[in-house]
Amino acid sequence: MASRGTVKASANFNANQDAEALYKAMKGLGTDEDVILQLLTSRSNAQRQQIKSAYKTLHGKDLINDLKGELGGKFETVIVALMTPPITYDVTLLRNAIKGAGTDEKVLVEILASRKAQQIKDIVAAYREDYDDNLEEDIAGDTSGHFKRLLIILLQASRQQGIQEGTIESDAQALFKAGEEKFGTDEQQFVTILGNRSAEHLRKVFDAYMKLTGYEMEESIQRETSGGLRDLLLAVVKCARSVPAYFAETLYYAMKGAGTDDQTLIRVMVSRSEVDMLDIKREFRRMFPNSLHSMIMGDTSGDYRNTLLLLCGGDDA
Known part of the structure; x- marks a missing residue:
């Protein structure tokens, strides 16, 4: 399967050359942050691990420690995250x-x-x-x-495989009886069904549930549960529908409103950059008034912003 990431492996890759370029960027007075962020965002994680080995072989030093010594703040956090398998x-x-x-x-x-x-x-x-x-x-x-x-x-990690045609209706019924239909909520039913069925099966159950109750599964969870359980059930439902849409929403709310949740922003941008960032960007554009690129532009600054924008892989406004 072709990667849907924005970050790809570099075609004419040379770990020793890259290690030297990074060493030079940190040697002497001042650090060339631009070289560091341009280089590391244009290599795959597997290639970054080879650079780290080459750096140790050539200079007898730990690349991550050197980067930590030269960089600071959120820029350091995102670069160290990129260097981690x-x-x-x-x-x-x-x-x-x-x-x-x-x-x-x-x-x-x-x-x-x-x-x-x-x-x-x-x-x-x-x-x-x-x-x-x-x-x-x-x-x-x-x-x-x-x-x-x-x-x-x-x-x-042992969800059922595929779609169990025979239990779509009964699962929808069980969820209805556990929530909307009764006084109080039988959380265990939600936990068992949403935790153990495949994503494809759950999508069919959500459709059946909508027909049966007139509610989206998410609406019922919002009403019937609270706290950490509600957040987890909602995440499970959203990921069953579309993992990229789930992450698009996560990124949007990390930047929307007063103050940015930089930890979440870094976590998602780094961990999805080689997986499905292209799909996340597309979902983001579909779901929200701005593009992901323009929100990062408006919400971050400096080398930190430049790194995130490279992980985002250009604007698609």
Whole structure:
């Protein structure tokens, strides 16, 4: 399958040359930030890992440490994120979300609702490898109730495959009975059905649910649930409909209103740059009055902005 990313591997790639260019950009007085951001956004993550190895071989120094020493602020954060292998990046984000002060539910929701089954399995294995801890146990110890239950189900990465024609109607009925039809909500039904069915199956269930109740699934979740569980159920439903649309919305709300949620902006721009950023941009244009490019222009500044704009890959207004 062709990548729908804005960042592609460089065709005539030479890791040693790139390592030298970066070394030169940081050597002596002042740093040539432009060289750094132009170079790193025009290489794939796999190529950046080769540059990092070449840098160590040529100079006996750690490229990421040198970059951290030369750069600062949000620009440093986005560059270090670009230098991190994707699974390691997700694992580090999850670890910080659980082990920091309080739990960053937003990170747990975003990663576990949007990643493919194999990525989740790789994340669980890498987490054990990197921290000698069990991700499931760490998440279970840090969350509670139905929110915890659904996170644990998503961590199993064992959704049913394909569409189960025989259970589309009964799933829609069960969701209706669990929410709109009863006084109070049977959250467990939402958790079980939305956590275990395939995206294709769920899209059929949402259509059946709409016919049955006159409501979009999202509307019922908004009304029937609250807090972290509501956020997670909504993310699961939106990702079942369209992962790029889910991320377009996530980016929009990271920049809309007073103050920018730079952590979310960086996380999504970096982690989707080689996956589906072209589709995210298209969905963004369809859903909102501005293009992603123009919102980044208006909401960020300096080298940080220039890096994000390169990850965005040009304007499509």
